[in-house]
Amino acid sequence: MAPTIVVIAMGEMGSGVARRLRQHGAMVLTSLAGRSAGSRARAERAQVKIVDDDVKLVADADFVLSIIPPGEAVAFAERMTRALRQSNRRPVFVDCNAISPRTAREVAARVAPSGAPFVDAGIIGGPPKDGEAGPRFYASGPDASRFASLREYGLDVRIVDAEVGSASALKLSYASITKGLTALGAVAMLGAERAGVAEALRREFAQSQPALKAWLERQVPKMYPKAYRWVAEMQEIAAYLEGDPAGSEIYRGAAHLYERLAADHAAKGPEIAALEAFVAAKT
Numbered sequence: 001m002a003p004t005i006v007v008i009a010m011g012e013m014g015s016g017v018a019r020r021l022r023q024h025g026a027m028v029l030t031s032l033a034g035r036s037a038g039s040r041a042r043a044e045r046a047q048v049k050i051v052d053d054d055v056k057l058v059a060d061a062d063f064v065l066s067i068i069p070p071g072e073a074v075a076f077a078e079r080m081t082r083a084l085r086q087s088n089r090r091p092v093f094v095d096c097n098a099i100s101p102r103t104a105r106e107v108a109a110r111v112a113p114s115g116a117p118f119v120d121a122g123i124i125g126g127p128p129k130d131g132e133a134g135p136r137f138y139a140s141g142p143d144a145s146r147f148a149s150l151r152e153y154g155l156d157v158r159i160v161d162a163e164v165g166s167a168s169a170l171k172l173s174y175a176s177i178t179k180g181l182t183a184l185g186a187v188a189m190l191g192a193e194r195a196g197v198a199e200a201l202r203r204e205f206a207q208s209q210p211a212l213k214a215w216l217e218r219q220v221p222k223m224y225p226k227a228y229r230w231v232a233e234m235q236e237i238a239a240y241l242e243g244d245p246a247g248s249e250i251y252r253g254a255a256h257l258y259e260r261l262a263a264d265h266a267a268k269g270p271e272i273a274a275l276e277a278f279v280a281a282k283t
Contacts, residue, residue, distance in 0.1 A: 015042035016127030054083035071232035084114035101165030122171025140166035228262035
């Protein structure tokens with residue numbers, strides 16, 4: 001019998017995962033309580049069932065997948081725990097968010113009173129696309145093998161360790177490179193624009209670092225609408241690296257940068273315009 005899976009929320013990743021699961025025969029539910037019109041449109045495209053009452057949402061669920069901004073992970077776990085304690089079902093709760101191992105353990109502790117099994121997971125790769133296997137869901141914790149059963153329903157689940165927090169550590173290690181490099185590229189571009197050497201930097205990148213230039217020209221523009229979500233992720237990376245004060249400071253700085261760029265993007269301000277000009281210019 002196909003599983004019933006709750007997927008929260010209907011952002012690009014969550015709706016993409018929901019659609020993949022539906023394509024492979026699973027029943028998928030979501031709640032749109034407090035969500036935007038865009039979330040509703042994505043939920044409708046994914047053909048998921050909308051249930052805005054939390055107790056009814058989990059009443060027949062086999063899995064609950066939390067795919068939300070990292071700053072909301074603990075509060076969402078508390079919300080679902082209240083619903084689960086009123087239900088006879090104990091679905092597997094899978095936290096798929098970009099959170100530190102410490103936050104993953106906190107989420108697990110918040111879920112524990114419900115009696116639901118907990119899986120720590122980290123997603124690497126973009127939202128699912130037709131014809132592609134990704135993204136990868138790295139999973140850890142004693143019940144990770146239960147989540148791995150969703151391989152039969154289109155998810156690429158890979159178990160990395162028995163300990164809650166290991167999957168989150170892997171995810172943040174990866175994100176510290178990709179999103180950290182995006183931050184460094186944006187800072188370099190803005191510095192060159194301010195100093196009047198942007199054209200010279202583009203030429204040097206084209207000659208000595210063509211692969212890096214091409215990567216940044218793809219990734220920096222993708223960052224603009226997502227910068228607000230990356231603030232909490234950089235803060236989680238800083239917490240993950242708290243044993244290395246210098247490393248942790250780098251990502252606290254990246255969090256401030258993304259916060260500033262998010263505000264600039266919303267205001268159609270000069271920094272995003274400068275980045276767009278840098279990326280668009282031909283060498």
